[in-house]
Amino acid sequence: MEYYKVTFEIMPDTPANREILSFMMGDAGFESFVDADTCIEGYIQKNLYDKELIENTIEGFPICDVRIDFSTTDAENKDWNYEWEQNGFKPIIIDDLCVIHSTMHKDLPKLKYDITINPKMSFGSGSHETTRQLTRIILSRNFNGKNVLDMGCGTFILGIAASIKGASHITGIDIDEFSTQNAEENCNLNSIENYTIIHGDASSINTSQKYDYIFANIHKNIIINDLEKYVSALAENGHILLSGFYTEDADDISKHAETLGLTVVNSFSENNWTVLELVRR
Structure with a gap:
């Protein structure tokens, strides 16, 4: 299948804002997301791409004073769900008590509780x-x-x-x-x-x-x-x-x-x- 890569720039760029946007864009047809240093990249089949729906979804972002810009390009021919799984989210430390991480994370702190989560397109990584x-x-x-x-x-x-x-x-x-x-x-x-x-x-x-x-x-x-x-x-x-x-x-x-x-x-x-x-x- 052919895909578009949609680059979302979020200001302010926080883990929470990234997770909320990814969750919302899942309802707009996006299959997977990759965290980059200054943006998140979403991948959607070309036949499902709807620019107006994306714009309306951004308008419905639930946090005030957040600006989201996006641009669209043709995606390379890769398994983008696999790409997302490889990049995933950053490890999360809760009160020096628990570390939440994916199977891809290395050199993790030794805390009392350790939870492994591969969230894929589901809500709830802890961020x-x-x-x-x-x-x-x-x-x-x-x-x-x-x-x-x-x-x-x-x-x-x-x-x-x-x-x-x-x-x-x-x-x-x-x-x-x-x-x-x-x-x-x-x-x-x-x-x-x-x-x-x-x-x-x-x-x-x-x-x-x-x-x-x-x-x-x-x-x-x-x-x-x-x-x-x-x-x-x-x-x-x-x-x-x-x-x-x-x-x-x-x-x-x-x-x-x-x-x-x-x-x-x-x-x-x-x-x-x-x-x-x-x-x-």
């Missing part, structure tokens, strides 16, 4: 504030014997972290089939066996199986729409960790959660991205 905050919280907790549900699991990094911390079983659900395949691969990379991965949405939740913890790193509107379903599968005194939204959206989610019998017990923020911890009393 975005939401994933990083949730991973930090999970690694600070004792999950011994806990039954966990990871909604919109992406790479399954949160589920893997919960397994490392002693969870008895983790169920991951994602609407994207490629993400579920990637989640399985990442479980194998980390020798995780106590998991189930499901291709589906909130309707796939087995409400007869009660969960001690539910993670959802998803868009605000999806959280509000699906929260009642989460509650129906939550054990008494169970916890829900929510993220994927801006700090100014937390109040709307908190108010909706209260109508469902949930109490906000913790709130964490980083660069205007918030995590809410809810408990069912």
Whole structure:
């Protein structure tokens, strides 16, 4: 197949902005991305290329004061998914406690926790504030014997972290089939066996199986729409960790959660991205 290479220049150029843009452009037909020093390069089949769709996607970038320019050229005839896998993301250190890296990274620090993630086109390498905050919280907790549900699991990094911390079983659900395949691969990379991965949405939740913890790193509107379903599968005194939204959206989610019998017990923020911890009393 013939491909275009689309070069995206992001200002300010941060790992989080790169990850968000890659995630958004996946919905515009891009198959893979390569991190370069001053830009990211996306690859898309020529028959799927839609300049107006790319421009509209950039206009919908969720962070203010970010400028994104792009240019398009013919791509060389290579396996661009392979190229992305070879370059991947940069290793991420969380509080000198955990290193998150791909199979391609070398000379890594020896920390208490080590997680290998090959994210491919799935969301969740740990570089975005939401994933990083949730991973930090999970690694600070004792999950011994806990039954966990990871909604919109992406790479399954949160589920893997919960397994490392002693969870008895983790169920991951994602609407994207490629993400579920990637989640399985990442479980194998980390020798995780106590998991189930499901291709589906909130309707796939087995409400007869009660969960001690539910993670959802998803868009605000999806959280509000699906929260009642989460509650129906939550054990008494169970916890829900929510993220994927801006700090100014937390109040709307908190108010909706209260109508469902949930109490906000913790709130964490980083660069205007918030995590809410809810408990069912």
